[in-house]
Amino acid sequence: MAIVEPTLPGGFKDYLPEDMIPRQKLFDGIRTVFERFGFVPLDTPCVERSEVLTGGDAEFQKQIFYVSQPGGDKDSTALRFDLTVPLARVIASYGDKISRPFRRYQIGRLWRGERQQAGRYREFAQCDADIVGVAGMKADAEIIALMDSLMTELGFDKYLIRINNRKILNGLSEYASFESEKTNTIIRIIDKLDKQPWSEIESELKEKVSLNDTQIEKIKAFTDIKGEKQEDILNALSKLFWEISIAEEGISELREIMSYLDAMGVSRTSWTIDSSVARGLGYYTGPVFETQLLDLKEIGSVFSGGRYDGLVSRFSKQNVPAVGASLGIDRLFSAMETLGLVEKKKNVLQALVLNFEPKAEMKVMQIVSILRKRGINSALYQGSENTLKGQLSYAVKEEVPFVVIVGESELNENIVLTKNLGTREQVKETLDECIERIIKG
């Protein structure tokens, strides 16, 4: 039989144990915080009906992966590319089986057929937390408080949650007197202000959306809004959008969120109002949030979300308000690696029981089973090294904290030799003493 190349398709990736051990710790940490905020887990299939995923929108054609059986229909089912559409489907289909408000989290894999580039994968993991069924801003504030808690618990200290409201951006056309159809293009242009000088933004506004000088001046006044304090920014926005009701509504929602964040003790240094935040234009209907790592601004937001009150409109005529946020695990994990927040571990062993003395063969098997019964992650050495020395160097290479040694003399005396590979200390002792030592660590 011909040998098959053991390779992966482009854009897919293995997680070997030394990546997977800290990744799993990260997932556990995320779950703990989500549950502390009262979110419950939901799981949905990776494969959905294509129509459910795309809503018939041809734009998704570039990104989608279809799933088919030989001879079957080639495009009726596909791999999910987000966790929000499956949530909407669940909300639309289970009715009363799901009580509202529904605070759900979901951790899962997604697939997107993006053009391959460094650090971008076609299969990746995402963690979403959403509150479904609450129209008021308390829910938005809770999502922001969750983002803040999670960033802190994961060990980040320099981050900024930037908050805006789509309703303010939707007021721009009235404020600067341009046709509302131009709004999205204009937002996309001014979104680049952190990378480009104003002169370039100005030319783009002239060329791409034919704004005149008065209009451009108004846009400039909007983008110039800065402030040390959240109140200052909100007051400046209020002044600018005076009597533009949609924007005023947005500003007042942000004021409400501010008061709730204060009540929940979310530090004012963790977040700000930033009127340049837009977050994927078509989707959101109210407040939007993103999280910037201040030492790694170039990687973009690691934890983002917002309010999207049209959640289930694809599936039902119900009106269901919702707000939530998504955490991209791969980007977050790689940021944590860069910032030294990841402890790499090659294995999960607390103790390795060596196995070099033929007379002690049954004894060491018994010992390893006792260690396990006492809750110690442990294994019997079963590699190809037959000597104490060879097995010890394996343990050192694998960074096992403790080795348990039973040679002929230990066997005769019914004791073990416990060796701490960190301190290089070694002690002859009873198995009970050894177990206590390993548990203490």
Place this chain on the structure above:
Amino acid sequence: MAIVEPTLPGGFKDYLPEDMIPRQKLFDGIRTVFERFGFVPLDTPCVERSEVLTGGDAEFQKQIFYVSQPGGDKDSTALRFDLTVPLARVIASYGDKISRPFRRYQIGRLWRGERQQAGRYREFAQCDADIVGVAGMKADAEIIALMDSLMTELGFDKYLIRINNRKILNGLSEYASFESEKTNTIIRIIDKLDKQPWSEIESELKEKVSLNDTQIEKIKAFTDIKGEKQEDILNALSKLFWEISIAEEGISELREIMSYLDAMGVSRTSWTIDSSVARGLGYYTGPVFETQLLDLKEIGSVFSGGRYDGLVSRFSKQNVPAVGASLGIDRLFSAMETLGLVEKKKNVLQALVLNFEPKAEMKVMQIVSILRKRGINSALYQGSENTLKGQLSYAVKEEVPFVVIVGESELNENIVLTKNLGTREQVKETLDECIERIIKG
């Protein structure tokens, strides 16, 4: 826009929170035991090259799900249908980056396009633990000890791990003097002996594989082997397969496993030798194991495995011995439900803070954030009920253990009213006392 039906493709399934909460607990329990036995987590993509998955074998055509992008190659990539082939690919491709022996576990989803039937899904989860790189029977014994520990820790008390060796079955043709090509068919026939009377088995052996009376008599003597004690069965097998070297080798391996299981304290009541166990014929090369739930025999094995020394032969000329076992989560979980081993929970909340007194609005937000900082899973009531009574019945319906109530009088006195919904006891107390009460549970 037309409304899209919020339905799943046939054979796929959602896990709503009340299923997902205990499922997650199950996954956590499995991980804990796997790690206690020194297994490290590995993760591989759900999508692999089709050639990697099938090795070019056309037989998989019926089961495979291809993954393709619009306009792309339709069958070059597919969803994985087991976790063993990805393990083999990893072993073949990372060389020294993976130290041997490699004890890895993997928990993941698989897809198989099986004909739809009740309780069978096309997407399902599986947990595998394998030891790669150990030829000796100690590894097989460790896998069996792992199976035994896990079954016990999950709460099963009536189960039986049935152990056999493919080498014994491979000795059948020499023992009963039939052509070795008939072995697989004959095994498949006698495998039905627990459901069919001997007379039917006998006719099948005559009709399907043309065995004569002497041959059939020999087969009967083999299937008649029973025994209270493991030794008795092994001795009977030894007598039957006298000087049939492949079978003798298999029997001696089982004796070795028995001595290791004894050394590891695995109770003799947890396992037996059962010469009818065959486990997917082509795959295994040595000992095979399966786990029967004695109160639910009809569902088949929930945790099965064996030795397969040809692991990486598809990808390389290396000879890599391996032994492992797979746990099918859906079957296991449904068995646990039937046996009352699953605690259904609708949510993860330890406390719900009610929110009915407008004056206390900020106070209750503050309280919920303090509870969370103290590690209590908690949420603020944000549903549509505005009264104490309405919010309380929501909490009762959701089975929340504690509610924290702040009405006008509690607000003025700077205390809270803690209500235990289990005991219906309620106490006015300070927030600190309330927190202590909730933590005690």
